[in-house]
Amino acid sequence: MTDLQLRPAGVEDLEAVLAVNLASRAGAERSGAMPPGIHDDLDVRRWVLSWDLSQQDVWLAELDGRPVGYARATATWLDDLYVVPDAAGHGVGGALLDLVKGLRPAGFCLWVFESNTPARAFYEHRGLVALERTDGEGNEEKSPDIKMAWPGEEPLSFFRGLIDEVDEQLGDLLARRAALTRAVQPHKPEPGRDPARERAIAEALALRAPALGPDRLARIVSTIITESLDSARD
Numbered sequence: 001m002t003d004l005q006l007r008p009a010g011v012e013d014l015e016a017v018l019a020v021n022l023a024s025r026a027g028a029e030r031s032g033a034m035p036p037g038i039h040d041d042l043d044v045r046r047w048v049l050s051w052d053l054s055q056q057d058v059w060l061a062e063l064d065g066r067p068v069g070y071a072r073a074t075a076t077w078l079d080d081l082y083v084v085p086d087a088a089g090h091g092v093g094g095a096l097l098d099l100v101k102g103l104r105p106a107g108f109c110l111w112v113f114e115s116n117t118p119a120r121a122f123y124e125h126r127g128l129v130a131l132e133r134t135d136g137e138g139n140e141e142k143s144p145d146i147k148m149a150w151p152g153e154e155p156l157s158f159f160r161g162l163i164d165e166v167d168e169q170l171g172d173l174l175a176r177r178a179a180l181t182r183a184v185q186p187h188k189p190e191p192g193r194d195p196a197r198e199r200a201i202a203e204a205l206a207l208r209a210p211a212l213g214p215d216r217l218a219r220i221v222s223t224i225i226t227e228s229l230d231s232a233r234d
């Protein structure tokens with residue numbers, strides 16, 4: 001019978017948190033689940049010991065008194081959830097995740113490496129959904145990753161919040177694109193629409209948004225262009 005305890009980490013626990021981070025990450029790198037880290041242990045130590053515990057929740061998991069895992073969450077992100085390899089199978093990760101769900105009832109997001117199939121399955125089994133995939137350009141390790149979310153107790157308002165964030169960017173992009181559609185018109189040898197060019201645009205977009213596919217994207221592009229040209233007449 002093992003005894004699992006979760007408790008908030010204080011500054012005095014950060015060395016133990018660091019040890020969990022290093023052991024867990026090393027295990028994940030050995031198994032190929034995570035790409036090699038780009039920081040050496042000393043850098044990671046400096047970073048962990050600099051955490052401001054008033055700005056994030058860090059909870060330590062202890063199995064029979066031994067630190068074996070931790071979770072670190074900001075207001076809207078689960079930044080870290082690590083369990084040391086030799087404590088696997090004791091429900092430590094699940095207990096930490098349940099704790100964070102309780103701390104963040106409005107929901108939260110996290111990033112997981114695409115290569116980390118055990119972690120992805122763990123999160124999927126516990127109700128998190130995959131929202132975005134990247135080619136890794138935006139992370140330090142340059143390794144493809146996936147944004148996952150736990151939509152909390154009110155998923156409608158959680159997802160609408162994320163939609164509002166994307167729409168802020170989409171609005172800016174639509175304004176920029178419409179301005180370009182208008183700007184190029186006087187420079188065309190012949191006025192009017194160019195179906196071949198629109199198809200090429202849709203095919204290029206499909207590389208970035210394969211789930212929509214070129215035909216749907218062609219209809220979306222066509223509507224954007226129609227309305228952009230129309231707005232020039234306002």
Ligand SMILES: O=C(O)C(=O)C[C@]1(C(=O)O)C=C[C@@H](O)C=C1
Binds near residue numbers: 180181192197198201
């Ligand atoms: O490239 C052109 O010919 C444009 O007029 C620009 C544009 C666009 O907004 O991308 C608009 C209309 C054409 O059918 C094709 C593309």
